[in-house]
Amino acid sequence: MEDKQYIDYVHTHAQKSSHITTLIWAFAVGGLICCVGQAFSDIFSAVLPNWEESKIAALVSMTMIFLGSFLTAIGVYDKIGVHAGGGSIVPITGFANSVVSPAMEFNKEGIVLGMMAKMFVVAGPIIVAGTVSSVLTGLIYWIVGLF
Amino acid sequence: MEIFLGYVKAFAIGGLVCMIAQILINKTKMTSARILVMFLLLGVVLEFVGAFKFIEEFAGAGITIPITGFGSTIVKGARDGAKIGLFESVTYGFRNMAGGLTAAIFFGFFFALIFKSHSKKV
Numbered sequence: 001m002e003d004k005q006y007i008d009y010v011h012t013h014a015q016k017s018s019h020i021t022t023l024i025w026a027f028a029v030g031g032l033i034c035c036v037g038q039a040f041s042d043i044f045s046a047v048l049p050n051w052e053e054s055k056i057a058a059l060v061s062m063t064m065i066f067l068g069s070f071l072t073a074i075g076v077y078d079k080i081g082v083h084a085g086g087g088s089i090v091p092i093t094g095f096a097n098s099v100v101s102p103a104m105e106f107n108k109e110g111i112v113l114g115m116m117a118k119m120f121v122v123a124g125p126i127i128v129a130g131t132v133s134s135v136l137t138g139l140i141y142w143i144v145g146l147f
Numbered sequence: 148m149e150i151f152l153g154y155v156k157a158f159a160i161g162g163l164v165c166m167i168a169q170i171l172i173n174k175t176k177m178t179s180a181r182i183l184v185m186f187l188l189l190g191v192v193l194e195f196v197g198a199f200k201f202i203e204e205f206a207g208a209g210i211t212i213p214i215t216g217f218g219s220t221i222v223k224g225a226r227d228g229a230k231i232g233l234f235e236s237v238t239y240g241f242r243n244m245a246g247g248l249t250a251a252i253f254f255g256f257f258f259a260l261i262f263k264s265h266s267k268k269v
Binding site: 007019022023025026027028029030031032033034035036037038039041042054057058059060061062064065066069070072073074084085086087089090091092094095096098099100103104105107108115116119121122123125126127129130131133134135137138139141142144145 | 157195207226233247250251264
């Protein structure tokens with residue numbers, strides 16, 4: 001299956017419901033996923049009081065990414081995504097889904113050029129955008145810090 | 148009660164962010180990659196102009212669990228690095244992405260090896 005076909009396939013399956021229904025689904029599922037994240041954040045802060053805030057935040061992200069990956073692997077996340085649309089795409093679990101889903105899909109085309117390469121079909125642009133912004137903002141902060 | 152209110156706020160703002168994404172998907176037929184990049188950059192901009200921390204104080208996970216939180220953490224890293232030196236200013240942003248990226252790639256690799264794809268053959 002080509003990339004474009006794959007995207008079209010995802011698209012046709014995500015566009016089933018009417019406009020308002022999709023908004024309610026996105027709101028409810030997205031909100032719920034954020035509450036799960038809030039719960040992990042509260043638990044980790046209580047269990048690991050010595051950890052700095054940024055490390056707790058990273059640990060919460062990693063936990064959510066694990067859950068998103070696992071739910072994708074067992075086929076549950078894509079079922080949620082059919083209804084939830086943006087509610088399942090925008091949370092960090094959706095980022096995990098965007099890595100695991102093509103990795104599983106293209107695994108049959110080989111480990112290196114199939115799975116390892118296609119893993120970044122959606123995640124690649126995010127890594128590029130993130131890296132470029134990190135360098136640019138870092139340079140701006142550094143230059144401003146000189147004065 | 149205060150904890151409960153925190154969850155209501157996280158639900159409301161998190162839901163709202165996802166709903167905005169859904170409006171964009173419905174109106175512009177944007178693919179998930181474009182949506183994710185756009186919200187990541189939104190997080191970068193909000194953190195850079197200093198608005199993110201106010202939203203975070205109010206909504207907690209409602210704004211940090213969406214990919215906007217990933218963008219914000221990148222800028223936070225860059226800001227911390229810039230206090231140390233030029234090398235750190237360009238590398239610490241990526242350092243803050245490391246946890247999430249490592250988890251996504253590592254779990255992606257192993258789950259793809261272990262589990263069969265569920266998508267229907269087209």
